Amino acid sequence: MQKKIVLTVLYFLTIFLSFSQQELKIEIVDADTKEPISFATALFKETSRGVIADYDGGIRIPFINIENTPDLIITALGYTDLEVSCKTLNINEINRIEMMPQAESLDVVILNVTKKDRQKAFNVNRLIKDNKKILGKKIVEKAINRITYNLDDKPHSIIGYYRDYQIVNDEYFNLIEGIVEQYDAGIKTNKITDVNNKNAIYSLKKNPEFKSSNRYAKAYDGESKYVQNADLLGFGGNELSILNVHNPIRNFNLNSFSYVYKFIENFIPNHEFAKEGFVFDEDNPIVNISFTTLTNQRKGVQQRIQGTTKAEKFKVSGIISISLRDYAIHGFSYTMFDYKQRNPLFTVKIEYKKMQDKMYLNYISFNNRFVVTDEFVFKEEKVTYDKENECFEVLFNNDVNNQKINKRNFKIRYKNKKVIIKSVEQMSSKKVKVFINDFDKSLSELYDDDMSEITFIIKNIEDVDGRDIYKSREVAAYQFREFFSQEIFKDKKIDANLKFTSKVEPLLYAPSNTLKNTKPYIVNTPLKNK
Structure with missing residues (x-):
């Protein structure tokens, strides 16, 4: 199973409140590339x-007594399972833990299995060989058709860590995080609209240790904040509802995003598929099938409603990971790129894990690229005239790029008459003097700060940060919404004593509940706090 790592420790806070709490910090990386392994799962040994x-492979593990901290079983699709003792980790620094990629050679994997069970290995080998004859597209079709069998159709709930934030220039902004329980009445119900599908918040707040910006958090308006070269579909709902809408596996028969639309109807016709190889979840072979968009996509419901006559030329890259035993979908990654800008417009990453005989959401991460206009505009703050030296003094609001400034950057008229510019001299990082030829001494009538008769034009000047004068600079940013499961409860019906969130109002306005369980859940705040 594709292994991604996270370390965390359970403590019974109600028992140990008198002691100070510490935490372990962990970063999970690939043993070969040393790159972070995103979204690894860490289970406490002998528990569910x-x-x-997170995306950067980071984990925080709160603890009271390191000696009582259970070991962690770390897994990620494509990596060998790893058991880690928290007692061996350093509490004073970030612990880098390496996971080994699974061997690409099928023979090596089978050889290791045969040492334990030759018959099991033979069955796995035969299963892989039988499916080698089947096209990737056909395997995807079987997986989609079995969603209602592989996912739980009975009431259940998942308690996990939710967070919402923006990343601008590799910095986190407006981090909202907390513990949320999602009640699900079953795969045959509408995740968004069914009254029995509810969400309860146990903790949720904006983290004051991270930077804040109202500009990045504001709603899209098409001008100061917008998605470049794309239209936003009106899904409606609050942050968590928007995140849940972007799970095409759970919403297999509902309209979602381009070019998935209705997963059961449009996903296969709109994409072409290729098998990429196998990974293993214990003795369960999982095939990775890559996909991209076809040249001519079929239109989905939203396109038909909006009257779109031609599909936009966007490229998609993705992987869907499917078990060859029961055709359960274990992983789904979908990134859409803008052909013109060659930038990702949005990315959805989803993983499901098996618990007993059914598949349950392990995590979902959705992010979309947006553009905001810089609040700061480079311009002159003040222009005055120096009669004695026959020059204009221009004071800018930021340091000027002195390599790109000369007299051609300025045009001056006095009483609609052109003023001849002799030279330009930069006096300081923000001040420039523009010397003129005042042949008829007409400018001697000017007062130092009276510019009412002067037309002063500045063009083609940049500040040291590359901003063009008078122009608002656009900044690329990414909006993230994520949910990470921490415990699954089968056959769990709605607790009537809980206060549930609206599916429309912002989550920060939602009522909060108190956890009755003494076992705490972990708010896995990002390690990157710049």
């Missing part, structure tokens, strides 16, 4: 509880 690493 755990946490999931």
Whole structure:
């Protein structure tokens, strides 16, 4: 199973409140490339509880007594399972833990299995060989058709860590995080609209240790904040509802995003597929099938409603990971790129894990690229005239790029008459003097700060940060919404004593509940706090 790592520790806070709490910090990386392993799962040994690493492979593990901290079983699709003792980790620094990629050679994997069970290995080998004859497209079709069998159709709930934030220039902004329980009445119900599908918040707040910006957090308006070269579909709902809408596996028969639309109807016709190889979840072979968009996509419901006559030329790259035993979908990654800008417009990453005989959401991460206009505009703050030296003094609001400034950058008229510019001299990082030829001494009538008769034009000047004068600079940013499961409860019906969130109002306005369980859940705040 594709292994991604996260480390975390369980403590019974109600028992140990008198002691100070510390935490372990962990970063999970690939043993070969040393790159972070995103979204690894770490289960506490001999329990069904755990946490999931973030995109950067980071985990925080709170603890009271390190000696009582259970070991972690770390897994990620494509990596060998790893058991880690928290007692061996350093509490004073970030612990880098390496996971080994699974061997690409099928023979090596089977050889290792045969040492334990030759018959099991033979069955796995035969299963892989039989499916080698089947096209990737056909395997995807079987997986989609079995969603209602592989996912739980009975009421259940998942408690996990939710967070919402923006990343601008590799910095986190407006981090909202907390513990949320999602009640699900079953795969045959509408995740968004069914009254029995509810969400309860146990903790949720904006983290004051991270930077804040109202500009990045504001709603899209098409001008000061917008998605470049794309239209936003009106899904409606609050942050968590928007995140849940972008799970095409759970919403297999509902309209979602381009070019998935209705997963059961449009995903296969709109994409072409290729098998990429196998990974293993214990003795369960999982095939990775890559996909991209076809040249001519079929239109989905939203396109038909909007009257779109031609599909936009966007490229998609993705992987869907499917078990060859029961055709359960274990992983789904979908990134859409803008052909013109060659930038990712949005990315959805989803993983499901098996618990007993059914598949349950392990994590979902959705991010979209947006553009905001810089609040700061480079311009002159003040222009005055120096009669004695026959020059204009221009004071800018930021340091000027002195390599790109000369007299051609300025045009001056006095009483609609052109003023001849002799030279330009930069006096300081923000001040420039523009010397003129005042042949008829007409400018001697000017007062130092009276510019009412002067037309002063500045063009083609940049500040040291590359901003063009008078122009608002656009900044690329990414909006993230993520949910990471920590514990799954089968056959769990709605607790009537809970206060549930609206599916429309912002989550920060939602009522909060108190956890009755003494076992705490982990708010896995990002390690990157710049």
